[in-house]
Amino acid sequence: MTITAEALAEVLRSVADEHHVPGAATGVLLDGERITAAHGVTNAEFPAPVSSATLFQVGSVSKTV
Numbered sequence: 336m337t338i339t340a341e342a343l344a345e346v347l348r349s350v351a352d353e354h355h356v357p358g359a360a361t362g363v364l365l366d367g368e369r370i371t372a373a374h375g376v377t378n379a380e381f382p383a384p385v386s387s388a389t390l391f392q393v394g395s396v397s398k399t400v
Contacts, residue, residue: 338363338365338370339370340370340371340372343361343363343370343371343372344372344373344374346372347359347360347361347372347373347374348374351374351375356375357375357376357377357378357379357382358373358374358375358376358377358378358384358385358389359373359374359375359385360372360373360374360385360386360387360389360391361373362387371387372387373385373386373387373389377389
């Protein structure tokens with residue numbers, strides 16, 4: 336399976352837009368290769384671009400893991 340950064344970015348952009356998420360970052364580790372993508376802004380009130388290094392607070396979301 337081949338995953339490109341561009342393909343991952345397109346999926347992230349599509350899902351974020353569908354769910355009205357202002358910004359998100361994701362990564363995939365496949366066969367030792369790290370692929371990352373970022374989309375949008377960190378905060379709707381104080382927008383700064385999201386990058387693959389942006390830290391997000393996960394809060395209660397991690398309880399399901």
